Amino acid sequence: MKPACIPLLFCLVVVASACQNNDDTADAYGNFEAVETTVSAEATGTLQQFTVQEGESLKAGQTVGQIDTEQLKLRKAQLLASKKAVQSRTPNVAAQLSAFDNQVAVQQQQLKTLEREKQRTRNLIAAGAAPTKQLDDIQAQMDGINRQIALIRQQRVAQASALNTQRSGTSAEAAPLAEQVKQIDDQIAKSAVINPVGGTVTVKYAEPGEVVSYGKPLYNVAALDNIILRAYVAGDQLTNVKTGQRVTVFVDAPDDKLKPYEGTVTWVSSKAEFTPKIIQTKDERVNLVYAMKISVKNDGTLKIGMPGEVRFK
Numbered sequence: 605m606k607p608a609c610i611p612l613l614f615c616l617v618v619v620a621s622a623c624q625n626n627d628d629t630a631d632a633y634g635n636f637e638a639v640e641t642t643v644s645a646e647a648t649g650t651l652q653q654f655t656v657q658e659g660e661s662l663k664a665g666q667t668v669g670q671i672d673t674e675q676l677k678l679r680k681a682q683l684l685a686s687k688k689a690v691q692s693r694t695p696n697v698a699a700q701l702s703a704f705d706n707q708v709a710v711q712q713q714q715l716k717t718l719e720r721e722k723q724r725t726r727n728l729i730a731a732g733a734a735p736t737k738q739l740d741d742i743q744a745q746m747d748g749i750n751r752q753i754a755l756i757r758q759q760r761v762a763q764a765s766a767l768n769t770q771r772s773g774t775s776a777e778a779a780p781l782a783e784q785v786k787q788i789d790d791q792i793a794k795s796a797v798i799n800p801v802g803g804t805v806t807v808k809y810a811e812p813g814e815v816v817s818y819g820k821p822l823y824n825v826a827a828l829d830n831i832i833l834r835a836y837v838a839g840d841q842l843t844n845v846k847t848g849q850r851v852t853v854f855v856d857a858p859d860d861k862l863k864p865y866e867g868t869v870t871w872v873s874s875k876a877e878f879t880p881k882i883i884q885t886k887d888e889r890v891n892l893v894y895a896m897k898i899s900v901k902n903d904g905t906l907k908i909g910m911p912g913e914v915r916f917k
Contacts, residue, residue, distance in 0.1 A: 649671045654811065668798070714749055718742055801825060803826045832898065833897070851868070866901065867898040
């Protein structure tokens with residue numbers, strides 16, 4: 605681009621007020637940029653697979669690599685074995701208490717038999733065919749059985765308490781092991797390198813076979829469907845710019861032509877700053893300007909770092 609009144613190429617600079625009288629002159633200049641996401645390793649180990657290539661388009665959720673999980677799997681197997689050993693010591697409360705219940709049932713059956721015998725004895729005594737002592741003996745047997753049932757039930761309560769305490773202890777031992785297994789599962793899952801956002805790979809930092817550690821950057825990915833033009837305007841132009849405003853963005857095209865794009869102002873800085881130092885003349889470098897961002901729908905031709913110019917509508 606060759607602005608009529610600005611002798612600079614590929615720069616971020618506001619067109620001087622003397623140029624604003626020319627309808628063919630842009631209101632602002634800038635360069636395209638994109639929000640880049642640095643994707644880092646979430647596990648430590650050998651990068652067994654890594655298919656990312658610079659310039660490649662990736663989808664969100666796409667698996668692009670795998671970090672070795674062998675040690676994690678061995679650790680998980682060890683934890684599962686320990687958990688199984690602890691659980692094997694857990695008592696079967698219901699099975700052990702059923703023996704007391706069976707004893708009570710047997711005693712209660714004997715009570716029913718004695719109750720029937722007691723009634724027959726009463727009938728015999730009433731008929732004068734049996735002594736009273738026989739009824740007393742039956743009642744004594746029934747009293748003994750009732751005491752036995754009460755004792756069994758007390759023993760059952762004590763045993764239940766002991767078994768529940770034992771079960772709680774083994775559960776307390778197994779719980780941390782279960783949580784450690786979950787932690788290992790999470791680490792295994794995070795050993796897969798998953799691309800978080802759709803976009804284009806701009807930089808690649810690692811290669812297959814390298815040993816990576818947690819947090820090591822693997823690559824950068826930028827969403828280029830909508831690209832940002834960062835431009836600068838002078839203070840006297842701020843009245844012509846507002847957030848949400850539609851503007852026209854131009855980029856260089858063959859045969860010294862300009863290709864237009866529709867853009868939307870998404871941000872205007874509230875603070876002034878000096879013109880970027882890449883401006884070559886001293887007078888221009890000391891000018892105070894305001895940065896702004898313009899979102900442009902990318903048709904695939906706009907690239908990071910490409911210069912562009914803006915004309916306000």
